[in-house]
Amino acid sequence: MKTVALGRTGIQVPVLAMGAASLGSIYHPVSQHQADETVAAALTHEVNYFDVAPYYGLTKAETALGIALKGVARKSYTLATKVGRYGDSQWDFSREATLRSVDESLARLGTDYIDIIQCHDVEYGDLRQVVEEALPTLRELQKSGVVRHVGITGYDLAFLEKLAIEQKVDTVMAYCTWTLQDRRLGAVARRLNQAGIGVLNASPLSMGLLTRSGAPAWHPAHQEVQNACRAVSDLCDREGTPISQVALQFALTTAAEQGIASTVIGTASQENMLDNVRWSDRPLDGALLEKIDALLAPVLNLGWDVLPGNGGKAQK
């Protein structure tokens, strides 16, 4: 797998990374055996950046990832996890919670350091706590070597950009905003990248929206957006290419020009991980993309902040 520099962290990351939220059974029930197989398949193909969080499956994903990585040389992979979100509508960016969370993540992940520690879904938290407690606490932990780099994650791009620049964080992870259907991260990512901040594009399949099975029941996208994506999936099937293939290839082939270092895809299936690796080497079908663009034009960039859907899981 090709690697690129992640901002100024000094870390080379694979252009395709694995999101381990799915190991917390957030899309469908996942056994430890499936988690082991998926992680092993990723590592075989140098997909050796893993993103997780205590929130995913309420610690299940971190525990499963920790078990799957047992015995793998620690230096052979990059581990990113998060602090601050502990439930669908539960945030705590206090110093005490931050220290406790990092300790617990280390234990679950079976390691004594975390490469990238991120404040999770910052726009929902108490901004004062993020700035005055969580971030300074993480910088202290960075000095002691327990965490190596400090980042933030979220959906609200304006919020992320402002906070990232003001607080000089090392990385930003945004989700569902550089996809076939939503392309708003691009301009922001280019500016962050210019400022030396490593940018990660999470959820290139828009949390299942851009798959044949479609969005899960909790997905916040508006029905109109979901219907357009369903029409794209049907078109892709008629053309003999699954929508998830085009969606991943779109994200990967456009990442570098947007200043996006890595695309973080989630799967708890060995087979899908192998497909994702295979697709990452193949060219995007430009003619098919043109037809998709035409179908998606009426809903392009209509995220759930613009056109609210069913509300999703989080409530302010």
Ligand SMILES: NC(=O)c1ccc[n+]([C@@H]2O[C@H](COP(=O)([O-])OP(=O)(O)OC[C@H]3O[C@@H](n4cnc5c(N)ncnc54)[C@H](OP(=O)(O)O)[C@@H]3O)[C@@H](O)[C@H]2O)c1
């Ligand atoms: N706020 C945040 O910090 C934030 C938010 C969202 C995401 N993230 C990170 O980004 C990662 C990825 O996001 P995500 O998993 O939510 O969304 P995603 O990668 O856009 O989509 C995941 C869905 O796509 C399916 N899938 C994956 N590969 C497939 C393939 N080849 N064919 C068909 N279906 C496929 C998965 O099902 P299977 O398991 O069956 O393959 C799962 O249902 C997360 O794990 C997390 O680490 C962070």
